[in-house]
Amino acid sequence: AQRVTQPEKLLSVFKGAPVELKCNYSYSGSPELFWYVQYSRQRLQLLLRHISRESIKGFTADLNKGETSFHLKKPFAQEEDSAMYYCALSSVGAQKLVFGQGTRLTINP
Amino acid sequence: DVKVTQSSRYLVKRTGEKVFLECVQDMDHENMFWYRQDPGLGLRLIYFSYDVKMKEKGDIPEGYSVSREKKERFSLILESASTNQTSMYLCASSLWTGELFFGEGSRLTVL
Numbered sequence: 001a002q003r004v005t006q007p008e009k010l011l012s013v014f015k016g017a018p019v020e021l022k023c024n025y026s027y028s029g030s031p032e033l034f035w036y037v038q039y040s041r042q043r044l045q046l047l048l049r050h051i052s053r054e055s056i057k058g059f060t061a062d063l064n065k066g067e068t069s070f071h072l073k074k075p076f077a078q079e080e081d082s083a084m085y086y087c088a089l090s091s092v093g094a095q096k097l098v099f100g101q102g103t104r105l106t107i108n109p
Numbered sequence: 110d111v112k113v114t115q116s117s118r119y120l121v122k123r124t125g126e127k128v129f130l131e132c133v134q135d136m137d138h139e140n141m142f143w144y145r146q147d148p149g150l151g152l153r154l155i156y157f158s159y160d161v162k163m164k165e166k167g168d169i170p171e172g173y174s175v176s177r178e179k180k181e182r183f184s185l186i187l188e189s190a191s192t193n194q195t196s197m198y199l200c201a202s203s204l205w206t207g208e209l210f211f212g213e214g215s216r217l218t219v220l
Contacts, residue, residue, distance in 0.1 A: 009149060036209075043113075044152075044199065044211040086151060095140050095159050096167065097209060099152040 002027045004089050004100035012106045013077050021072040021103050023061075023087030031089050033063055033070040034097065038084040047072075047085070057081070077107045112136070115200050115212035122219050128187040130215050132200030139204065141183035143167075143175060146197040146214070155198075158183055190219045 003026040013019055025031060035047040048056045050063040050070060061072045070087060087100040116131040134141065140159050144152040144167075154167030156175040164175050172194060176184045183202075187194055197216050201209040 004151075006151075043213050044201075044209075046208050049208075088152075095165075095203075096142065096154055096157050098154070098168075099144075101149060101151040 002031075002089055002091065002098045004087050004098055006085075006087055006100035006103050008103045009101065010104050010106070012108060014108050015079055016076050019072075019074045019077045019081065019105065019107075021085050021087075021105065023070045023072065023100060025068050025070065025087075025089050027068075027089060027091065029091050031063075031091060033061070034088045034090075035059070035061055035070075035072050036086045036088055036099075038086070039080075040083070044086070079107045079109060081105060082107045113200055113202055113210050113212040115198075115215045117215050118213065120215060120217045122190050122217065124191060124219060126190050126219075128190050128217065128219075130185040130187075130198055130200075130217070132183045132185070132212055133181050134183075134202040134210070135181065136202065136204075136210070137180065138202035138210075139180075140202060141177065142201040142203075142209065143173075143183065143185045144199045144201065145169070146199055152199065155185065187217075190217075192219050195219045 005024045033050045037047040038044045059074045086102045088097040090097045113134045142157040143155040158164045158177045174186045197214050200212040203209045
């Protein structure tokens, strides 16, 4: 079965500090991993996906198949990064995503 | 720009009422989804559809049904609403797996 775990419900860091949001998954096949973000009063939207290997808004995430992790990182947090972040997984060719529980990130000034 | 529109932002219903949540997308996407979003539980898939008149159960289909008579419209139906169905409901669409485009959500309160 596919499962995504985000161990931190809440994460608070100061502006300018590094940020890491943790995501672990369980899946026996070849997964596709994503991070979605929901800013206050906005709809949920895709932040990045592992296959594109892009850096979006300064965030990066590396798929570590050995540790079954896909942690989201940013070296210097900004106040506008405050949001709800969801890690998600799908199997290759599948239609649906399985989401984690979400982490609410707060950046303090 | 993809637009997914959920007809009702806020609804208040009584236990036992039948509830319809409507979702329309304007980008000719094959796939449509209904999730519910609860604090601490994340998003859980209720139903999804990959074609007109086709539907598949997600992880928590009990108490819900869906209808997809037209490609652009995907409706979620609560036959007899219960208090444990109080939640935020998110509709999404996609062309292929991965980039889901979400609506703004429908917050349902069942009294």
